[in-house]
Amino acid sequence: MHRSAAALDGEMNLVAGAFSSSPEKSREQGDNLHLDPDRVYDTYEEMADAEAERPDGIDVVSIVTPNFLHHDVARTFIDRGFHVICDKPMTTTLEDAEDLCRRVDEQDVVFCLTHNYAGYPLVKQARALVEQGRLGALRKIVVEYPQGWLNRRLEAEGNKQASWRTDPDKAGAGALGDIGTHAEHLARYVTGLSLERMCADVGTVVEGRPVDDDASILARYEGGVRGLIHVSQISAGEENNLRLRVYGTEAGLDWRQEDPHRLTLLTDINGEAPQQIYSHGRASLADSVQPFVRTPQGHPEGFIEAFANLYRSAAHAIAAHEAGVEPEPWARDFPTVQDGAAGVHFIETALESSEQEAWVDASYTPPRT
Amino acid sequence: MHRSAAALDGEMNLVAGAFSSSPEKSREQGDNLHLDPDRVYDTYEEMADAEAERPDGIDVVSIVTPNFLHHDVARTFIDRGFHVICDKPMTTTLEDAEDLCRRVDEQDVVFCLTHNYAGYPLVKQARALVEQGRLGALRKIVVEYPQGWLNRRLEAEGNKQASWRTDPDKAGAGALGDIGTHAEHLARYVTGLSLERMCADVGTVVEGRPVDDDASILARYEGGVRGLIHVSQISAGEENNLRLRVYGTEAGLDWRQEDPHRLTLLTDINGEAPQQIYSHGRASLADSVQPFVRTPQGHPEGFIEAFANLYRSAAHAIAAHEAGVEPEPWARDFPTVQDGAAGVHFIETALESSEQEAWVDASYTPPRT
Amino acid sequence: MHRSAAALDGEMNLVAGAFSSSPEKSREQGDNLHLDPDRVYDTYEEMADAEAERPDGIDVVSIVTPNFLHHDVARTFIDRGFHVICDKPMTTTLEDAEDLCRRVDEQDVVFCLTHNYAGYPLVKQARALVEQGRLGALRKIVVEYPQGWLNRRLEAEGNKQASWRTDPDKAGAGALGDIGTHAEHLARYVTGLSLERMCADVGTVVEGRPVDDDASILARYEGGVRGLIHVSQISAGEENNLRLRVYGTEAGLDWRQEDPHRLTLLTDINGEAPQQIYSHGRASLADSVQPFVRTPQGHPEGFIEAFANLYRSAAHAIAAHEAGVEPEPWARDFPTVQDGAAGVHFIETALESSEQEAWVDASYTPPRT
Amino acid sequence: MHRSAAALDGEMNLVAGAFSSSPEKSREQGDNLHLDPDRVYDTYEEMADAEAERPDGIDVVSIVTPNFLHHDVARTFIDRGFHVICDKPMTTTLEDAEDLCRRVDEQDVVFCLTHNYAGYPLVKQARALVEQGRLGALRKIVVEYPQGWLNRRLEAEGNKQASWRTDPDKAGAGALGDIGTHAEHLARYVTGLSLERMCADVGTVVEGRPVDDDASILARYEGGVRGLIHVSQISAGEENNLRLRVYGTEAGLDWRQEDPHRLTLLTDINGEAPQQIYSHGRASLADSVQPFVRTPQGHPEGFIEAFANLYRSAAHAIAAHEAGVEPEPWARDFPTVQDGAAGVHFIETALESSEQEAWVDASYTPPRT
Incomplete structure (x- = not known):
């Protein structure tokens, strides 16, 4: 769902990933997605480190793991200066949630939480x-x-x-x-x-x-x-x-x-x-x-498009952030x-x-x- | 609404009433309804007494006053052996409500409370x-x-x-x-x-x-x-x-x-x-x-018909009661x-x-x- | 349906009828409806003649027979000066339909055709x-x-x-x-x-x-x-x-x-x-x-109420006609x-x-x- | 719309195009889409010729011009052996339509007409x-x-x-x-x-x-x-x-x-x-x-997803065709x-x-x- 939402408007490309707790499955999935094998990682820590090193490293990571991993994964990427799109609920404890709040502020990254219904x-x-x-x-x-x-x-x-x-x-x-x-x-x-x-x-x-x-x-x-x-x-x-x-x-x-x-x-x-x-x-x-x-009127949009609206706003917010300019109002319209x-x-x-x-x-x- | 509901199936006739706390208005309303002026009363007590005396007295009374009067009116008619159809809420105190429960049992009358939505x-x-x-x-x-x-x-x-x-x-x-x-x-x-x-x-x-x-x-x-x-x-x-x-x-x-x-x-x-x-x-x-x-299918019935379903069941229950027979199951289907x-x-x-x-x-x- | 519609607003009373081509069934139905047996007739011709004679004769007749009888029945009553409420289609030939148009005009009676959907x-x-x-x-x-x-x-x-x-x-x-x-x-x-x-x-x-x-x-x-x-x-x-x-x-x-x-x-x-x-x-x-x-709002009315709206308008139109006055606009609102x-x-x-x-x-x- | 539909499932990439009758506008649009400028063409003829020459040429073309151009554009690509996805109505004359039927058969290419409502x-x-x-x-x-x-x-x-x-x-x-x-x-x-x-x-x-x-x-x-x-x-x-x-x-x-x-x-x-x-x-x-x-249930899909269903089936049909195998039944399910x-x-x-x-x-x- 996240992948479709990100693809819909052509504003983000999936170029790297750690797709499973099993390295084998992660590589298999990377293959399915026609990714460069060098950018398919065994763990998210490895991914964060390696992508931080690359001159063409990722701009933003999507966290779509079970909830208990959100905090660790998010922290790992935030701390290396990556922007983050994260599924909800954000963490499993309030302590972890507040920890992320502070890190996002400190690292000055864009953080988008996918309460996708707000995208309709x-x-x-x-x-x-x-x-x-x-x-x-x-x-x-x-x-x-x-x-x-x-x-x-x-x-x-x-x-x-x-x-x-x-x-x-x-x-x-x-x-x-x-x-x-x-x-x-x-x-x-x-x-x-x-x-x-x-x-x-x-x-x-x-x-x-x-x-x-x-x-x-x-x-x-x-x-x-x-x-x-x-x-x-x-x-x-x-x-x-x-x-x-x-x-x-x-x-x-x-x-x-x-x-x-x-x-x-x-x-x-x-x-x-x-x-x-x-x-x-x-x-x-x-x-x-x-x-x-x-x-146009009468041509229904649905769940994926609502999801994509968050991704598109986040993409524009990130681009504006990178360019050091204010995003347009609609590009600030996503959960934080x-x-x-x-x-x-x-x-x-x-x-x-x-x-x-x-x-x-x-x-x-x-x-x- | 009660009048329409009662009229719909032709099983009850409105023949007497006390229609207002103002005797004048009560008489005016009786006129509008083409009632025998002898059976249009100034007060419900008068009505209960007079109808109890008549050989052709009413069988059942409908109580559609503001709530605070329900108990007194109901009691007055129940005690003279009349069946009662009463609007909800039944009374303004639980004590009064339980009093009616006991009187209905003692007098062995039919009592129908018009939770009309149950009639749909x-x-x-x-x-x-x-x-x-x-x-x-x-x-x-x-x-x-x-x-x-x-x-x-x-x-x-x-x-x-x-x-x-x-x-x-x-x-x-x-x-x-x-x-x-x-x-x-x-x-x-x-x-x-x-x-x-x-x-x-x-x-x-x-x-x-x-x-x-x-x-x-x-x-x-x-x-x-x-x-x-x-x-x-x-x-x-x-x-x-x-x-x-x-x-x-x-x-x-x-x-x-x-x-x-x-x-x-x-x-x-x-x-x-x-x-x-x-x-x-x-x-x-x-x-x-x-x-x-x-x-038949596709011909909507509405609020009045649901109301009338209570009236019709009550009418049949009363007729069965008077005849000393068991009403059919559908004629027992009304709030008590x-x-x-x-x-x-x-x-x-x-x-x-x-x-x-x-x-x-x-x-x-x-x-x- | 016609009976319920007529009864709903209490503006018409059913007092006479010819209810079947079988005199026996007609009488049985009259009994069910608690009618005066003198006013339950074997045929509509008999009914039209007898009611025309009575000082308390009917004002209006409802024709709810199969279509092929509408013309004869309607003609019979119109010619005796009765107002008519008639089911649709009005007749089975255009010649008959136009015949009724002329008779209604000549006899100056009220004629209401029950296109009941117009009553909503x-x-x-x-x-x-x-x-x-x-x-x-x-x-x-x-x-x-x-x-x-x-x-x-x-x-x-x-x-x-x-x-x-x-x-x-x-x-x-x-x-x-x-x-x-x-x-x-x-x-x-x-x-x-x-x-x-x-x-x-x-x-x-x-x-x-x-x-x-x-x-x-x-x-x-x-x-x-x-x-x-x-x-x-x-x-x-x-x-x-x-x-x-x-x-x-x-x-x-x-x-x-x-x-x-x-x-x-x-x-x-x-x-x-x-x-x-x-x-x-x-x-x-x-x-x-x-x-x-x-x-009031949110309390649905349905098919019978729409039907009743025709009956009520016709009843008022008839009353106005009898009184020699113009009916109110809503009382002229029925099919002719x-x-x-x-x-x-x-x-x-x-x-x-x-x-x-x-x-x-x-x-x-x-x-x- | 076609672009979103093609992108949704990640099975097609847009790599080349002739985007306007104005070469300037075409190049501008190519830029917006981050395409290789060498593969942004002034005319569809040029595009067909050039892509046919490239070892990494396109597999399939989407025709989304006004209707009067469909026939010429389609013919041009079909004759060079490209598969075609074409908007409706297919042509402006029956003669042209039948011409395309014959060419598709002769060149043995996949042709998908985007009656997108069939994709729901x-x-x-x-x-x-x-x-x-x-x-x-x-x-x-x-x-x-x-x-x-x-x-x-x-x-x-x-x-x-x-x-x-x-x-x-x-x-x-x-x-x-x-x-x-x-x-x-x-x-x-x-x-x-x-x-x-x-x-x-x-x-x-x-x-x-x-x-x-x-x-x-x-x-x-x-x-x-x-x-x-x-x-x-x-x-x-x-x-x-x-x-x-x-x-x-x-x-x-x-x-x-x-x-x-x-x-x-x-x-x-x-x-x-x-x-x-x-x-x-x-x-x-x-x-x-x-x-x-x-x-999953209750997560509405809409117009774009229906459109994407045609694109995805066509993509699979084309891949199967290229591989010389029978596509799965669902991959044959698109208008021809x-x-x-x-x-x-x-x-x-x-x-x-x-x-x-x-x-x-x-x-x-x-x-x-």
Whole structure:
């Protein structure tokens, strides 16, 4: 997925890699990708060292390992001055997350966390509507993310994705990390609001699974905005049903990832305006959204294109950084290392609240040097 | 609405009434309805007495007053042996609710509470799918009911509906009573499961409003089934978006009141079956659902018809009761006085949990003599 | 359906009838309906004579027989000065249709033809948008009506509805009459435009069926507006999928009977406005539509309520007629005897065009005295 | 779009090109794409000659010029033994189309026509359902393709796409060529049926436009299957609403390009099965469809991915051809030069039928050597 996303716009080339913990498999994969064998490495440490030496070394590395490796790999590359694109959740502990925040600042590199749902044009339109004040003062946020694929113990049936994602040593948290952080980020990205308090109900539904697979969270955002977050991987029959609703004094909005090219503006039912459907590729999208649209109206873009929007912005941000100039606004529009730390803090806070069966403080400010 | 619902199937006639706290208005309304002026009363007490005397007196009374009057009116008619159809929430205190439970039992009358959403054929199909085991063992229930009509203080602008519904003296609770009880009943009706524990976050968003207008509730149902209930009357732009999702080990289901003639069976995404859409009027509906369908496939029935389904079942139950025979199964399919008590208990428990900011016991067994 | 529609608003009472060609069955049905046995008749002629004699005789008769009887029954009642509500298609020959036009004029009675789809509030909103010029000058009309219920020879399996509807002696035409006239009327009602030319492709798909069950028609409306009409009763799996789309220089609109409480305004994709969804019960509906709405936003009304809207308008028109006053505008909003003649002309023209495999003149002006 | 589609799967590299009729612009574009300047050409003839000489010459050329150039460019490359990927409509005359058919056969090259909608996985699922007999014997095909973007004379406002697409010298036909051929191909691809007869109503709605912008066609397919094709570029507010419905004796199907990741199986309404929704990425898709799916369930793929599916199949077909082996079945699944000829024949036949206002023979067999 990362490879397709990077390839789509032709702004990045894959030229080197360490593709597996098995050196053999790494080389095999390098072959499949027609890479120069000299640049296919046995370990990421070796890769970081060697590429740092090369005059034509890589500019940026993509980290798509299981979660428990993110911190070490990211640190290794950041410390050698490479820019980083990293999958979420950023790390498995808050300590590691904050460590990355500090290193990114110290090394002055670009760090992009792939909360890819923030790459959808209609999500950016939602954010634009909030910023334009079309919703009035915000009052309530409902974000949900039901999936059903872990409805049974796939991890016991040899499913590779299921295996590491439900292994606490490799994944850290379960549903909270895998999809909860997406939900938390999406709400924060669109509304600009951070969590202040929460009361979580995190649990494991499928017997024998050592990580959480279902979570519901009562929340309070900055300014007292009421919130509700619920995510699940055991909701039988649900595919990837991430949805965000935001309500303000004047209007609401509703976006669903499974129909990502539309956004509903829920106009006040006591008013004269009928409901409005924003759709992909039309002139009605905000100017700030237009750079993220590749196809004309009615030609759906999907998951890969949203992912590619992050890659393209990061590529431009990196190029601007290298050139010592300010990137254009759209090229600064991707999740950062601070977003990553906020995500890890969210996971830890939810687990703590659930264990205590109590409301807890959820406010957080990531470290900046 | 009650009048249309009662009229639709021609099984009840409106022949008497006390239509207003103002005798004048009551008489005017009686005129409009072409009623015999002798049977238009100044007060419900007068009506109960007079109709009890008449050889051709009414069989059943519909109580559609503001909530705070339900108990007194119901008691008055029950005690004279009349059957009762009563709007929800049943009463404003649990004590009153339990009092009605006992009186209904003692007087052996039929009591129907108008949780009208339970009248939709596709809701009954949802219940049938659960009963048939099509979902497997239940694991999670999500019921939500966002509205936006009270997004501003309509009650301060002379809106009559808003005025009494946000007046604690007339309505008791706010959103919890007005729509929360519908949500709670719908989930219980479809799944057959009662609440065991809850942690509620009930609040008032619109300044100056003396009752709750937004509530989110973490829940645990019988057998440890996880639950989430959220209702709101300040979700700008939402119309009447009651929705129920239930997930089991084998499949899930999804029903939305704004498209009431369809029901989605969310088949296991790891399985071979595509998703299934049940729709109104087709042979694929369960036998138990068929008596509630009036129109052929593709001819939508709506809110009034669902309401009328309660009235029709109650009418048949009353006729059977009078005849001393067992009603057919479909004629027993309406919410009872015990459902009403459970609803009032739900309101009180949610308010208590929210005030304590804590999980509380939510189990309840209504009194039966 | 007619009985429910008439009952819903309590403005008509069923007091007399001839319910079957079998006197016995007629009496049985009268009993079921708790009618005075003196007013349950063996034949419609007897009924017309007797009711004309009674001081408390009926005001209006509903004709819901198979099509071939409409003309005789209608004539019988019109000639005695009764108002008439008649099912569609109005007659099985144009000669009969025009005969009714003349009699209605001569007897000065109210005649309502039950093209019930014109009773939906959102259809009336579509008409209001056209009248307000929101679409600009009209350019194209697409109306379709696929059903699948006659996908096999139900008429050979004892299905009563299928039997008479596919019997040319009882129904006249097949799909063209049963649903084609609805489609033609809906387009004309919303746009105000009549057909000028057509080229039809009418056929019978199910072997052994003596009437048409599928028809597609190229059309030209007044002013050169391009049109397409297609109806089918053999489109497997379709329920009752009547849909109208109208396109103008400025915008388009889209309405579907299976989701009748919504209407999409397709705003110009080169413009700034997102698409608009009008929905039932909101303030955004035109003033002319509001009288046809019974329930608040988000409480769906359906097929029976649309039907009831015709009955209610006719009831008011009749009352106004009896009182010698002008009915309010909404009470004049129902299909007339002239609409019925236009429908029968449409059937005959489509059959003729299809037989000739050629474009033919489709213009028509019903007779008025 | 072609570039993104080719890049997505990393199976083709863009290494050479003639990018404009202006040599300067061509070189500029070559620069933007970081191409070797030696392989950026002033004309396609020069490119064909030079690449044919190079030992590392291109394998395949993509032709994405305005339609009137397709034939010359294609011929030039085919004759030098290059494989060709060509946009539709293939040529502006049937003579040219048949010329290409013969040359492709003679030179034994791979030729892929980019009817990209055939690349959607759910379109392929539709085809699989037909092949599996799930619809029974086919009876009716309805394909429609309304757009609204040419609702006004954009071509007079400097819109580049509109300018050449409405210029008969550059485009040939208007809507018929631009989108009508997509519609015709989609129906043929899914059903396997060719047209036999048609009666077309082709016209120009926007004044001053020298090509057709709206067309409706009555059709008869092989075996007497009834058909209806309508396409439009003046349907205000429509985006890119290609839709295909197919009805058989047992079931129907319904697919819409604007929600391309779902497909409805319209089960017989007289039967027991509810409607079925096939969706992207689930195990319920046919084995033949699986190779065309890149993302898991609920992660929408869109227009570019469908396009990329053609490119990927063509790439594999070319590789197999070069290796002298049979490509896998999925790598043969793309539109051919014969499909292109059928499309051009369709355009010419529709124009002829419309001019004659008559049914005409529409059968066609492309030449094969």
